[in-house]
Amino acid sequence: MFALLRRRDFALVWTASLISATGDWVLFIGLPIYVYQLTGSTLATSAMFVAELVPQIALGSVAGVFVDRWDRKRTMVVANLVLTVALLPLAFVRSADLVWIVYVVAFTESLLARFLRPAEAAMLPRLVEKRDLVAANSLGAFAANTARLVGPTVGGIVAGLYGLGAVAAVDSATFLIAAVLVTVVRTSGAPDRAGIVDVSAVAAGRMRACWHEWVDGLALVTRSRTIRVLFGLAALSSLGEGSFGVLFVVWVNRVIGGTALELGWFMTAQAVGGLVGGLVIVRITRGMSPRQVLGVASVAFGLLDALLFVSPLIRPEIVVSLVVIGIVGIAGVAFMAGFNAILQTSVDDAYRGRVFGAIFATMAVLRLASTVIAGVLGGIVSPIPLLIAMQSGSYVVLGLAALGLLPREAGRERENLLREPA
Known part of the structure; x- marks a missing residue:
C-alpha cells in the first residue's frame, strides 16, 4: 500500500492532506476549549459548531458545481492559501466581546472546506490507477486517523500554554505548507467537461449555467x-x-x-x-x-x-x-x-x-x-x-x-x- 507514495503527485497531495488535517484537529480541539474558557458559556461554545455546520448544509452541493467547473488543483491551492490568511484574525480574540470573530472564522473555514474536500476527492482518480483506489483511500484514512491522533493533543497543549493566537498560527502554517505541496503537483486538475453543458445553458449566462449544472449533477441520483x-x-x-x-x-x-x-x-x-x-x-x-x-x-x-x-x-x-x-x-x-x-x-x-x-x-x-x-x-x-x-x-x-x-x-x-x- 505504501508503495503508492512512490508516485510523486499522489504523495504530494496525500502529504498536504495529512498536514492540513492535523492542523484542523489542532483548531478543532483548541478553539472550543478557548471559547469556553473565555465565555464560560456552553451556548457560546455550541454556537461555534453551528457556524461550522451551516455551510455544510446550505452550500455543500452547490460548491460541487464550481469544483466541476474549476481546475481541481488550482481550487485546492487557492482554498489552502485563503485559509492561511482567514485564520489569522483569531489572534485578536482576547475577550468575550470579540468571540464573534471566532464564529466568522469558523464559518469561513467550513465554507472553504466545501470546495477543498470535494476537489481532493475528485482529483484522486487522476493520481492513481483504478485498481489502486481502495489502497489510495486506505492511505487517506491512515492520514486522517494520524491527524486525529496527533492534532487534538497538540491543540490542547498549544491552546493551554500559548492561547488562541498560537493555535491559529499552527493551523495557518499547515494550510500554507499544503498549498505549496499541491502547487508542485504535475498532474492536470482541469475537469473533463465534454458534453456536460448544453448550448442553451451557456447562452443564458454564467449564473444560469451554474444552476443548470447543479440540477444536472443532482439528477444523477435519479439516473x-x-x-x-x-x-x-x-x-x-x-x-x-x-x-x-x-x-x-x-x-x-x-x-x-x-x-x-x-x-x-x-x-x-x-x-x-x-x-x-x-x-x-x-x-x-x-x-x-x-x-x-x-x-x-x-x-x-x-x-x-x-x-x-x-x-x-x-x-x-x-x-x-x-x-x-x-x-x-x-x-x-x-x-x-x-x-x-x-x-x-x-x-x-x-x-x-x-x-x-x-x-x-x-x-x-x-x-x-x-x-x-x-x-x-x-x-x-x-x-x-x-x-x-x-x-x-x-x-x-x-x-x-x-x-x-x-x-x-x-x-x-x-x-x-x-x-x-x-
Missing part, C-alpha cells in the same frame, strides 16, 4: 441506480454517526461510569485502530471487490459496535471495550475505502465535485437530524438499546444493502451518466 444506492448508504451512515456522537458520551458516563478522561481513551483507541486499518486493510481485502469491501466492512462495523455497547455487561474491565473500539476503527477504514472507491469509479470526472459535495451536504443534514433525535430519546431510553438500534443497526442494514443492491463491478453504469447535449 443511476449506483448513485441512488450510495446516497442511501451515506444517509444510513449519517443517521448512525449523528446519534453516536450524542449517545456514546451518555454511554461512557452511565454504563462505564467514566468521565472526559475515559472518553478520550476511547477516541484514542479508535484512532489507533484506524491507523492499523490503514496499514493492513489492503492485505486483508485482497481479491475482494470494492462492493464486497464496503458490504462486509459495514456489517462487521455494526456488529462490533453492538459488541462494544454490551461489553461492560459481559466483562466490566474497560480494557475489553477499548480493544473492541480499536477493532471498530479498522472496520471503519475498510468501510470508507470501499465507499469512496465505488463512488470515484462510478461517477464521471465531470460530475465528481457535485456528487461528492451533494453527499457531504446530505450527510450533514441527516447527522444534524439524528443528533437532535438522539438528544431527545437519550433522556428517556437507556443508551445501550438506542446505540444498538441507531448506530449498529444502521451499519448492518447499510452493509446488507450494499451487497444486495450495488452492481458487482464498480463503474459499470458510468457510461450512462453523461447527459445528452440538448
